[in-house]
Amino acid sequence: MFLLNHRLLFPDVEKADEDGLLAVGGDLSPERLLLAYKNGIFPWFNEDSMILWWSPDPRMVLFPEKVKISKSMAQVMKSNKFRITWNTEFEKVINACSAVIRKGQHGTWITPEMKSAYLKLHQMGIAKSIEVWENDLLVGGLYGIDLGNVFCGESMFSSTSNASKFAFICLAKELQQKKYKLIDCQVYTAHLESLGAEEIPRKQFMAILKE
Incomplete structure (x- = not known):
């Protein structure tokens, strides 16, 4: 296990353990976070633990052109039920994501420290959000890190x-038009798989990230 200090560096992702845990400690400065994402690493930890840095193998990703739209979702997409906006209410989205009660999870990993860090990245134009509105109510959305050819999804709420x-499918369609390589979904969930995401070897993910 690698213990980070004030120096801006990470060990090679191949040194992660079988669960994908690579290092502990360090800080959530914009510089460290950006370095992490560019090297296939992300922070994920509970409120009462040290900062944990992960690079799992395999990696859950969505190739934008492979997004799955069920018949029922196709009807939702065609209706005027929802309206989408891009990167207009980042703080509201991250606050809503942090308030979601998730099965099997006690508390939230989106701590005040995490919110502050990602808000700084948002102000730098790196962290972005997608908002879903029903009438004038914010009813869903997601946020993540935009690396230019890869979008690293962090959290979503509904x-x-x-x-x-709706937010995820709209993001995939937009990124497909912009010729992004993939959306990084980090780890497997059945929900993401139902939307077309798949697991790929970390080496393949890193090769795409470095392109």
Whole structure:
């Protein structure tokens, strides 16, 4: 296990353990976070633990052109039920994501320290959000890190049925048009798989990231 200090560096991702845990400690400065994402590493930890840095193998990703749209979601996409905006309410989105109660998870990993760090990245134009509105209510959305050819998804929320799916599908369609390589979904969930995400070897993910 690698213990980070004030120096801006990470060990090679191949040194991560079988769960993907690579290092502990360090800080959440914009410089360190950007270095992490550019090297296939992300922070994920509970409120009462040290900062933990991960690079799992395999890696869950979505190639934008492979996004799956079910018949019911296709109907939602065609309707005027939802309206989407891009990067207009980042703070509201990250606050909503932090408030979501998730099965099997006690508390939130989106701590006040994490929020502050990602807000700084947002102000730098690196962290971005997608918002879903029903009438004038913010009912869903997601946020992540935009690396230019890869979008690293961090978290999503939905306060009404299908709102987060709507955000994810709209993101995939937009990134496909912009010729992004993939959306980094980090780790497997059945929900992400149902939307077309798949696991690929870390080496393949790193090769795409470095292009």
